[in-house]
Every structure is written in C-alpha cells, then in structure tokens.
Amino acid sequence: xxxxxxxxxxxxxxxxxxxxxxxxxxxxxxxxxxxxxxxxxxxxxxxxxxxxxxxxxxxxxxxxxxxxxxxxxxxxxxxxxxxxxxxxxxxxxxxxxxxxxxxxxxxxxxxxxxxxxxxxxxxxxxxxxxxxxxxxxxxxxxxxxxxxxxxxxxxxxxxxxxxxxxxxxxxxxxxxxxxxxxxxxxxxxxxxxxxxxxxxxxxxxxxxxxxxxxxxxxxxxxxxxxxxxxxxxxxxxxxxxxxxxxxxxxxxxxxxxxxxxxxxxxxxxxxxxxxxxxxxxxxxxxxxxxxxxxxxxxxxxxxxxxxxxxxxxxxxxxxxxxxxxxxxxxxxxxxxxxxxxxxxxxxxxxxxxxxxxxxxxxxxxxxxxxxxxxxxxxxxxxxxxxxxxxxxxxxxxxxxxxxxxxxxxxxxxxxxxxxxxxxxxxxxxxxxxxxxxxxxxxxxxxxxxxxxxxxxxxxxxxxxxxxxxxxxxxxxxxxxxxxxxxxxxxxx
Amino acid sequence: xxxxxxxxxxxxxxxxxxxxxxxxxxxxxxxxxxxxxxxxxxxxxxxxxxxxxxxxxxxxxxxxxxxxxxxxxxxxxxxxxxxxxxxxxxxxxxxxxxxxxxxxxxxxxxxxxxxxxxxxxxxxxxxxxxxxxxxxxxxxxxxxxxxxxxxxxxxxxxxxxxxxxxxxxxxxxxxxxxxxxxxxxxxxxxxxxxxxxxxxxxxxxxxxxxxxxxxxxxxxxxxxxxxxxxxxxxxxxxxxxxxxxxxxxxxxxxxxxxxxxxxxxxxxxxxxxxxxxxxxxxxxxxxxxxxxxxxxxxxxxxxxxxxxxxxxxxxxxxxxxxxxxxxxxxxxxxxxxxxxxxxxxxxxxxxxxxxxxxxxxxxxxxxxxxxxxxxxxxxxxxxxxxxxxxxxxxxxxxxxxxxxxxxxxxxxxxxxxxxxxxxxxxxxxxxxxxxxxxxxxxxxxxxxxxxxxxxxxxxxxxxxxxxxxxxxxxxxxxxxxxxxxxxxxxxx
Numbered sequence: 001x002x003x004x005x006x007x008x009x010x011x012x013x014x015x016x017x018x019x020x021x022x023x024x025x026x027x028x029x030x031x032x033x034x035x036x037x038x039x040x041x042x043x044x045x046x047x048x049x050x051x052x053x054x055x056x057x058x059x060x061x062x063x064x065x066x067x068x069x070x071x072x073x074x075x076x077x078x079x080x081x082x083x084x085x086x087x088x089x090x091x092x093x094x095x096x097x098x099x100x101x102x103x104x105x106x107x108x109x110x111x112x113x114x115x116x117x118x119x120x121x122x123x124x125x126x127x128x129x130x131x132x133x134x135x136x137x138x139x140x141x142x143x144x145x146x147x148x149x150x151x152x153x154x155x156x157x158x159x160x161x162x163x164x165x166x167x168x169x170x171x172x173x174x175x176x177x178x179x180x181x182x183x184x185x186x187x188x189x190x191x192x193x194x195x196x197x198x199x200x201x202x203x204x205x206x207x208x209x210x211x212x213x214x215x216x217x218x219x220x221x222x223x224x225x226x227x228x229x230x231x232x233x234x235x236x237x238x239x240x241x242x243x244x245x246x247x248x249x250x251x252x253x254x255x256x257x258x259x260x261x262x263x264x265x266x267x268x269x270x271x272x273x274x275x276x277x278x279x280x281x282x283x284x285x286x287x288x289x290x291x292x293x294x295x296x297x298x299x300x301x302x303x304x305x306x307x308x309x310x311x312x313x314x315x316x317x318x319x320x321x322x323x324x325x326x327x328x329x330x331x332x333x334x335x336x337x338x339x340x341x342x343x344x345x346x347x348x349x350x351x352x353x354x355x356x357x358x359x360x361x362x363x364x365x366x367x368x369x370x371x372x373x374x375x376x377x378x379x380x381x382x383x384x385x386x387x388x389x390x391x392x393x394x395x396x397x398x399x400x401x402x403x404x405x406x407x408x409x410x411x412x413x414x415x416x417x418x419x420x421x422x423x424x425x426x427x428x429x430x431x432x433x434x435x436x437x438x439x440x441x442x443x444x445x446x447x448x449x450x451x452x453x454x455x456x457x458x459x460x461x462x463x464x465x466x467x468x469x470x471x472x473x474x475x476x477x478x479x480x481x482x483x484x485x486x487x488x489x490x491x492x
Numbered sequence: 493x494x495x496x497x498x499x500x501x502x503x504x505x506x507x508x509x510x511x512x513x514x515x516x517x518x519x520x521x522x523x524x525x526x527x528x529x530x531x532x533x534x535x536x537x538x539x540x541x542x543x544x545x546x547x548x549x550x551x552x553x554x555x556x557x558x559x560x561x562x563x564x565x566x567x568x569x570x571x572x573x574x575x576x577x578x579x580x581x582x583x584x585x586x587x588x589x590x591x592x593x594x595x596x597x598x599x600x601x602x603x604x605x606x607x608x609x610x611x612x613x614x615x616x617x618x619x620x621x622x623x624x625x626x627x628x629x630x631x632x633x634x635x636x637x638x639x640x641x642x643x644x645x646x647x648x649x650x651x652x653x654x655x656x657x658x659x660x661x662x663x664x665x666x667x668x669x670x671x672x673x674x675x676x677x678x679x680x681x682x683x684x685x686x687x688x689x690x691x692x693x694x695x696x697x698x699x700x701x702x703x704x705x706x707x708x709x710x711x712x713x714x715x716x717x718x719x720x721x722x723x724x725x726x727x728x729x730x731x732x733x734x735x736x737x738x739x740x741x742x743x744x745x746x747x748x749x750x751x752x753x754x755x756x757x758x759x760x761x762x763x764x765x766x767x768x769x770x771x772x773x774x775x776x777x778x779x780x781x782x783x784x785x786x787x788x789x790x791x792x793x794x795x796x797x798x799x800x801x802x803x804x805x806x807x808x809x810x811x812x813x814x815x816x817x818x819x820x821x822x823x824x825x826x827x828x829x830x831x832x833x834x835x836x837x838x839x840x841x842x843x844x845x846x847x848x849x850x851x852x853x854x855x856x857x858x859x860x861x862x863x864x865x866x867x868x869x870x871x872x873x874x875x876x877x878x879x880x881x882x883x884x885x886x887x888x889x890x891x892x893x894x895x896x897x898x899x900x901x902x903x904x905x906x907x908x909x910x911x912x913x914x915x916x917x918x919x920x921x922x923x924x925x926x927x928x929x930x931x932x933x934x935x936x937x938x939x940x941x942x943x944x945x946x947x948x949x950x951x952x953x954x955x956x957x958x959x960x961x962x963x964x965x966x967x968x969x970x971x972x973x974x975x976x977x978x979x980x981x982x983x984x
Contacts, residue, residue: 032618036565036567036572037565037569037599040566042565042614043562045560045561068537068541069537071535071538073529073651074635074651075529075532075650075651076528076605092594093592094591094592094593096590097587098588098591100639101584101585101586101639109529118528121528124526143565147592147614224694334638
C-alpha cells in the first residue's frame with residue numbers, strides 16, 4: 001500500500017450533485033476522461049470491476065433463461081444501416097471509417113450504433129424453419145458508438161458499454177412472454193443485486209423505439225430528481241423481420257415473417273445509478289457483493305515494535321482466513337494515518353472496515369464499521385465471521401432502504417397543470433398525472449407538457465399493470481377525459 | 493431439437509487442410525463471414541462459447557497473479573498513434589474515423605490497432621512514485637483493428653479478438669520475472685487447458701516487436717506444417733516509458749523512467765489451433781472442459797410408444813442428474829436418424845455421446861462413445877458417473893497425445909542448407925539448425941534463408957533455456973561459427 005495524496009469529495013451531494021458525481025468518478029478512480037479523444041472514456045480498474053459485476057449478473061440470468069452468447073463485428077455496411085434508417089434513425093450520429101492508413105477505402109463502413117442493423121441481415125441467413133426457433137441470443141461486454149455532442153461518464157458517451165439480446169420467435173405470444181422475462185431479469189439484477197429501485201413503464205407510442213410495436217423501460221431517479229432510463233426492451237413485432245427479410249416456414253409449411261424482441265440493459269446507466277443513488281458526501285457506497293474489495297483491515301497506529309508485529313501477524317492471518325472464505329479483503333498498512341485511511345476507503349466505497357490496534361488485541365477485540373452508518377462496533381475476534389455476515393446484511397439493507405426512501409419520497413401526484421409545473425421546477429422526481437392518451441393522439445399534450453415544464457417527459461404507464469384512472473378525471477393538459485395515469489419526469 | 497440438413501465435412505484434413513478448416517468453421521457454426529463488411533467476422537454461439545472459455549481461463553490466471561482489469565476506448569488520437577510510429581509501425585494498417593453522420597470530424601481518430609498507443613499516454617498521468625508500482629493490468633474480451641489485405645477466420649482479420657496486459661515496474665528485474673510469469677500462464681492455459689503444445693521462443697532481434705528490448709512467443713504447428721504464433725510477450729525496457737513520458741520518483745527521490753512489459757495472448761490464434769490441431773475428418777474435437785455441450789444423450793429409434801416414453805423419461809432424468817453435477821448436457825430427440833445425429837454432434841465436437849435404446853434399457857445398460865476414438869463401450873447405467881469421468885479423462889489424454897505426437901513428429905534437425913530446403917518444401921514443420929547470430933548481424937542470413945526456402949522464418953532460440961550448439965557447428969547459411977540452435981518454420 002502506498003501513501004497517497006487523494007483528497008476527499010469537496011462538495012455535498014445534496015447541494016451540488018453534478019460536481020459531486022464528477023468528483024466521485026475521478027477520485028474513486030472509476031474512470032478517466034483527461035486523455036485521449038474527447039467523449040471517450042477509460043474504465044479504470046476500480047470502476048471496471050464494478051461494471052463487470054453488472055455484466056456477470058446479467059450473463060448469469062441470460063444463461064439461465066437459455067440465451068446463447070454471440071459476438072458481431074464493429075463494422076456495419078452502409079447498405080444495412082440505411083435499411084434501418086426509417087426505423088431507428090441513428091444515422092446522423094454514426095461514425096464512418098473512410099480510410100485505412102493513407103488509402104481511402106473502396107467501401108466506407110459505420111461503427112455499430114446498436115445491434116439491429118448488423119445482426120438482422122445475418123439472422124435472415126440463419127433460420128429457415130419454425131423448428132429452429134425460438135432463437136434467443138445476446139451480446140455482452142462490447143461497446144457501441146454514437147457521436148454525442150455532450151458527454152458525461154456513464155450517462156452519455158461517444159463509446160459506451162453495451163449489452164443486448166436479439167430474440168426470434170414464431171409467434172407474437174412468445175414476444176410478450178419475452179418482455180415479461182426481460183422484466184424479471186431486470187428485477188433480479190437491477191433491483192435485487194444493484195439495489196436500484198425503478199418503475200417499469202410502457203412508453204407512449206410517440207416515444208417508443210422507432211420500428212418497434214412497443215417499448216418498455218425501467219426508469220429510476222437520480223439524486224437531482226431526473227429520470228435515468230436503465231434499459232429498454234422492445235416488442236419489434238414483424239417490422240424488422242420484414243425490413244431484413246427474416247422468414248421461416250411455419251408448421252403448415254407456409255412462409256411467414258418471424259416475430260422479434262430486443263432488449264438492452266444500459267450497463268453505463270446502471271453504473272451511473274449505483275454511483276449516484278447509493279453514494280454519500282464521503283464518496284462511493286457499494287452493495288456488499290459488488291465491491292471490488294469488501295473488507296479493509298486497518299492496523300491502528302502504535303509505537304512498540306513488538307506490538308506492531310503482533311497486530312501485523314493477526315491482520316495477515318485474518319486476511320487469509322477471510323479470503324479462503326471467499327471475501328475480497330485488503331490490508332492497508334501504508335504510512336498514512338488511520339483517519340486518512342478511513343476517509344480513503346470510504347471514498348472508494350469499501351463496505352466494511354475492521355480496525356485492530358494493540359488495545360483491542362489484548363482483549364481479543366476488533367472494531368467493525370460499515371460504510372453506510374459509519375458506526376463503530378466493538379466485537380470479539382472469535383465472532384468475526386458472524387459479525388461480518390451481520391454487518392454485510394445490514395449494509396445491503398441500509399442501501400436498499402435509503403434508495404427506496406429517496407425514490408418513494410419523490411413520487412408525487414398532481415391533477416393540476418400549475419401545480420405540476422411547480423413540482424417540476426422545484427422537486428422534480430416523478431409526478432403521476434391523469435392523461436388523455438398514450439397513443440399517437442396524446443403527443444400534442446405531451447409536447448405542451450414538455451414545453452411548459454422546461455423538459456418534462458411523459459414516461460408512460462406502469463407495466464404490466466397500468467393504474468386505474470377515475471371515471472371523472474381529466475387530462476392534466478387538454479382537460480378531455482383522462483384514460484391513463486402517466487408519470488412525468490425530466491430526463492438525462 | 494430440430495431436423496437439420498447440415499452436411500458433414502467433404503474433404504480429408506490431411507489432404508486439404510485449408511478447405512477442411514473453412515468447412516469446419518462454417519458447418520460447426522463457429523463463425524459466419526458471408527454477410528457484412530469484408531474481413532469482419534460474426535462469432536456464432538458455438539464458436540463464441542469456446543472462445544469465451546479461453547478468455548475465462550486467461551482471466552482466472554491474470555486475477556491470480558494480481559493483474560487488475562481495465563478497459564480503454566477504441567479511439568486513438570492521431571498524435572498518440574504517431575508517437576508510437578517509430579516503435580510499432582502499425583500506421584499503414586490503421587483504420588481512420590473521419591466523419592460522423594454527414595459531418596467531417598474536426599479531429600479524425602484511429603481505431604486501436606493494439607493497446608500501447610492509447611494506454612501509455614494515460615499511464616503517464618497515473619503514476620508518480622515507485623510505491624504505486626508494480627502496476628499490473630489487463631484488458632480482456634475487446635477487439636482490435638487492422639486493415640489486413642487477406643483475412644482468414646481466427647488467423648487474420650480486420651477486427652480480431654484481443655487480450656493484453658500492460659505492466660509497469662520500478663526495475664528491469666521485475667520485467668524479467670514478468671516474462672516468466674507470462675510463460676507460466678501460457679503453460680497453464682494453452683498447454684494444460686487447451687491441450688496445444690508449443691515451443692516458447694526468444695525471437696531474434698530483427699523480428700522482435702518494434703520498440704521492445706526482447707520478444708518472446710509460444711509457437712505451435714498447424715496441420716499444414718506452418719507455424720502459428722499463439723501469443724507474444726515483450727520486455728519493453730524503458731523505451732515506451734521514454735516515448736510516452738512514464739516517470740516515477742524512486743526510493744532516493746530521483747525521477748526515473750518506468751520499466752514495462754506487455755503481453756498479448758492471441759485469442760484467435762489459440763482458437764485456430766484448437767480447431768485445426770485437435771479436429772479430425774469428422775469435424776471439431778474439443779477438450780472436455782472447453783466444450784459448450786459436453787455430453788449428448790441420444791435415444792435409439794424404436795417403435796413402441798410405451799418404450800419410447802420409458803427411454804424419454806430416463807434421458808430426461810439422466811440429463812437433470814448430470815446437469816446438477818455441473819455437466820453441460822443436451823438431449824437430441826429430433827426426428828433425425830441416430831446415424832445423422834452421431835455425425836452431427838461429432839461435427840460439433842461434443843466430447844461424449846450416450847446412446848440409450850429399449851434393448852439397453854431392459855438391461856439397465858447404456859452405450860458411451862468418446863469423440864476421439866469413437867469406440868462404443870457398453871456400461872451399466874448405475875456406473876454412468878464413473879464412466880463419464882473415465883471417458884472424459886481418456887478423451888483429454890487422447891487429444892493431448894495426438895497433438896503432441898503431431899508436434900514432435902514435425903520437429904527435425906538439419907545442418908545442411910539443401911536438406912533444409914527439401915524439408916521446408918516437403919514436410920514443413922520446425923527445423924532446428926545451427927545459426928550464426930540472433931542479434932541484428934544474423935539478419936542477412938535469415939533473409940537468405942527466407943528467400944531460398946520460399947518463406948521459412950527463423951523463429952528464434954528456445955527460452956528460457958537455449959539449446960547448446962557444438963563447438964564445431966557452422967551456421968547453416970553463411971558457414972561461419974554457429975552460436976545458436978534456432979528453429980525455422982513457415983508462418984501464417
């Protein structure tokens with residue numbers, strides 16, 4: 001361990017979230033954006049390990065639900081990309097490779113902005129018969145590229161971490177079951193593992209993925225009250241299979257277009273939520289299972305060499321014992337002061353700290369501190385295992401409770417436009433309002449809402465069970481009969 | 493399971509390796525090169541799972557040896573790339589991104605041809621003091637880009653699967669220890685797990701990575717007698733730290749340039765070796781632990797419905813039992829004939845096949861067949877576990893033995909140029925010859941050798957223990973005193 005000059009976060013999260021977020025990313029060594037091409041980010045080891053954990057959780061669920069892994073190239077043919085233009089409209093943001101060395105390429109190619117345009121032309125070669133379906137497949141740990149004008153680590157980048165599944169079915173019914181399965185995966189990974197609460201919305205028709213029949217998204221709230229869309233899953237119907245000619249012979253030996261879904265958990269967006277929602281004024285806070293190091297052992301300063309050695313020996317033994325049990329443990333025996341070390345490892349979000357000094361050693365005691373409450377508990381060293389288990393569990397409960405409290409505290413109801421405007425300016429968060437229509441005929445009201453709330457979006461209705469709207473409720477914008485309860489929020 | 497019209501391999505591996513290799517890749521659904529931009533490959537699920545296994549093995553070893561994972565962007569600044577031009581000289585092959593949408597970028601950027609040019613400018617910001625070192629870090633599961641003129645799946649591509657570590661040390665001694673560690677990792681992964689034999693060479697000075705002090709490579713032989721370089725590890729000395737200004741304060745508070753190594757196991761090259769070396773006329777052969785499916789259960793055709801159900805039930809139970817034990821199992825209950833199924837799963841390299849029919853069922857027997865020998869062994873169903881363990885072990889032994897036999901059968905000695913030329917034209921393989929010098933002054937002889945053997949390369953001397961050369965031996969080319977035993981081979 002090395003003596004460092006890392007300084008803590010200098011702003012309060014509640015007072016200046018934007019600056020707090022930037023400082024945590026830099027000071028907890030999650031990412032580096034100082035060097036290289038603008039808008040492209042270096043994932044540093046501490047941040048990369050957290051992100052990799054998200055990938056591992058997802059991969060585990062995708063394997064359990066019998067998706068096959070695959071990997072498509074980065075290069076997309078102009079012809080394939082343009083076929084999708086009407087659907088996805090990524091082309092204004094697409095990067096073009098035009099040269100190799102000093103030579104101009106005969107055929108320029110695009111860097112994939114997402115998978116559809118390159119995967120579906122290949123799918124059109126892979127399947128011929130209904131009995132080759134369902135085909136469920138995913139790509140993981142790759143990146144995609146869009147020329148975003150403004151970039152922000154883990155929220156928006158010119159290159160960002162991606163995960164996507166592209167499934168092909170014989171019937172539309174299977175698409176609908178897949179949407180449920182995707183939701184289930186998000187519950188398991190994002191809610192249970194990452195401890196991020198969210199609403200699962202069905203997007204209004206005017207805000208769905210172009211080319212999809214329906215789009216579903218889990219949206220959470222960041223500490224500045226803005227919505228963070230964590231993923232999206234799309235019922236593509238037969239739209240893409242028609243555009244890319246994915247046909248199969250059905251049971252009656254008739255040719256038909258396949259039915260498709262695609263699903264993209266936003267790896268970066270989930271990272272941003274973990275950083276932003278769980279962290280506090282001292283830095284990062286991480287669920288126990290997600291932390292690159294779960295326990296830091298810190299010797300307390302003392303003068304006598306013999307005692308130093310005793311403490312050192314005990315720390316090493318403790319580290320070995322805990323490592324064997326599967327914990328990820330680090331000893332900080334650098335020359336820094338204990339106080340410095342406490343701050344340092346809190347900044348990095350290490351869940352548990354165990355302090356051992358000569359006084360504790362004499363009594364066979366140790367002090368254990370969990371990152372969330374930062375309360376010191378003196379324990380018997382022989383009870384260390386049990387204490388770790390208990391504190392880890394409490395830490396995860398603290399994290400979940402805090403996240404859920406912030407989330408539920410920031411869901412408000414309104415049926416008055418003036419009131420809504422006030423909330424959107426002051427508190428932000430989600431506001432549940434009566435709304436005329438989530439079909440295309442509601443778009444005008446949504447536009448008005450957006451314009452007059454300085455960017456508030458209609459996120460959609462809750463899925464799978466949309467909330468009921470009273471028989472006499474009126475659309476908050478046009479005053480006509482309300483058919484839906486929709487949620488409004490400002491977005492990243 | 494579906495009835496397919498997959499046809500087997502139509503050529504003999506020994507007679508037309510090149511065509512055999514292409515057919516295996518296509519027919520065992522390892523990769524698809526039919527659609528998309530030329531020179532870019534789709535990793536299909538079956539192939540991707542095998543490749544991912546190689547990644548997992550490597551990651552496990554890199555974690556054990558305390559390397560940190562990280563991820564750098566795809567984009568490299570022109571300025572950084574050009575700084576390295578003198579060292580690596582990739583620039584003629586580099587792809588350039590010049591446009592986004594219809595707009596020309598203010599600053600074009602390159603797609604990374606390898607990591608050095610983008611990682612080292614960042615390293616120059618990360619380290620200030622010797623006590624921040626050693627820093628050992630790796631990138632995994634990413635791809636790199638070079639505009640190769642001729643491409644071949646898993647051997648040469650415009651985009652190919654990459655793995656690289658970039659380590660920074662305070663002393664040169666640590667670099668040398670790292671070279672040993674890298675070699676150890678290759679032994680564990682490539683030899684022990686993937687069952688690929690290789691020589692570990694120190695490359696001649698004229699053939700090292702530009703900018704490195706020394707380059708070390710494990711080279712194997714493909715079935716056509718050509719050398720396949722599986723990885724390379726480089727002692728970079730202080731050359732790159734000087735070019736990219738990676739300076740640290742040493743113990744005496746003096747500024748000094750850091751010492752570096754980098755290591756790139758060739759994921760694709762290892763895949764090509766697994767496919768090419770282990771496979772036979774019937775298709776793929778895979779080490780037991782690497783196979784996406786390890787065991788295929790095949791019901792033998794029979795007419796009575798009651799018996800069918802009994803067999804089905806037993807197969808399902810067997811699958812569940814084996815899956816619980818951690819095996820990857822598939823039942824092929826498609827409408828195809830047993831013979832078709834045997835061929836199909838042999839083509840895909842599934843290590844063990846278990847056949848159960850009504851006759852066997854009555855006697856509580858099953859037939860087990862391992863992919864290598866294809867001998868049928870009748871076993872008691874109650875001994876299934878033990879039989880699987882035994883057959884899996886035998887399979888791995890068969891694979892290792894076959895690979896090692898081919899390898900050692902194709903290492904020859906020569907001390908006569910005419911003789912060498914004959915071998916290089918007829919047998920290829922490795923030829924061990926006396927050679928004047930592996931320093932730059934030997935390059936002329938190497939050029940002559942290459943020209944007159946139609947492409948034979950001096951691969952280098954064995955590392956870590958170079959073989960002794962007799963006091964009277966003469967260089968096979970110039971006839972001057974030989975100082976080394978070097979190995980000659982034609983290359984991919």
